[in-house]
Amino acid sequence: SYVLTQPPSVSVAPGQTARIPCGGNNIGTNSVHWYQQKPGQAPVLLIYYNSDRPSGIPERFSGSNSGNTATLTISRVEAGDEADYYCQVWDSTSDHWVFGGGTKVTVL
Amino acid sequence: EVRLVESGGGLIKPGGSLRLSCVASGFTFNNAWMNWVRQAPGKGLEWVGRIKSKTGGGTTDYAAPVKGRFTISRDDSRNTVYLQMNSLRTEDTAMYYCTTDYSVVGFDLWGQGTLVTVSS
Numbered sequence: 001s002y003v004l005t006q007p008p009s010v011s012v013a014p015g016q017t018a019r020i021p022c023g024g025n026n027i028g029t030n031s032v033h034w035y036q037q038k039p040g041q042a043p044v045l046l047i048y049y050n051s052d053r054p055s056g057i058p059e060r061f062s063g064s065n066s067g068n069t070a071t072l073t074i075s076r077v078e079a080g081d082e083a084d085y086y087c088q089v090w091d092s093t094s095d096h097w098v099f100g101g102g103t104k105v106t107v108l
Numbered sequence: 109e110v111r112l113v114e115s116g117g118g119l120i121k122p123g124g125s126l127r128l129s130c131v132a133s134g135f136t137f138n139n140a141w142m143n144w145v146r147q148a149p150g151k152g153l154e155w156v157g158r159i160k161s162k163t164g165g166g167t168t169d170y171a172a173p174v175k176g177r178f179t180i181s182r183d184d185s186r187n188t189v190y191l192q193m194n195s196l197r198t199e200d201t202a203m204y205y206c207t208t209d210y211s212v213v214g215f216d217l218w219g220q221g222t223l224v225t226v227s228s
Contacts, residue, residue, distance in 0.1 A: 001172070031213070035153070035215070037153075042219065042220060042221060043207075043218060044218075045212070048212050048213050048214035049213060049214075052212070054212050055211075084152075086152065086153050096169065100152075101152050102153070
């Protein structure tokens with residue numbers, strides 16, 4: 001089955017840029033979605049179709065996807081961005097949705 | 109208001125069965141492809157399975173760890189999707205969320221989750 005690999009944690013200072021990679025075999029040929037989850041809350045869709053933002057998601061959140069890595073970028077990081085972030089793709093080979101293992105973002 | 113509300117979680121012994129429900133409101137449920145996603149304590153998100161809309165074929169797909177034990181069904185007259193869980197194992201302990209792609213591709217609508225604890 002398709003595997004998505006994320007680093008367990010990323011640390012970033014306020015005001016700086018956080019980049020969260022999501023690795024997968026030829027992931028650039030897939031559409032990647034990204035979610036943010038804060039403690040005790042349901043996930044929230046941040047990015048869909050690699051780089052589109054749902055209504056209400058700040059422009060500070062952006063996404064890209066090429067080759068074997070998709071990337072979620074958080075610009076001008078704020079304390080409120082501390083959360084777990086997950087990437088997701090549809091694996092058409094198995095007809096399954098697949099999530100990455102998640103990355104915990106810590107704001108220093 | 110557009111929302112999903114799960115219920116039916118609880119404490120159950122290994123080998124037991126439980127049925128979760130998810131009631132939708134505020135959108136056209138008939139057209140929705142509904143998914144269940146779970147999250148074990150302190151762990152990441154895991155897709156459990158989905159059911160397509162009737163017009164989409166109404167078929168189901170399941171993740172390998174639950175295939176043959178879990179069954180997803182829907183009652184469009186009640187705007188409800190169900191997750192029937194049989195032969196439960198301790199590793200099925202998790203928060204269970206129902207979710208769907210309401211307005212965009214990707215799961216942009218989630219319930220608050222219902223907790224299932226499998227323990228003797």
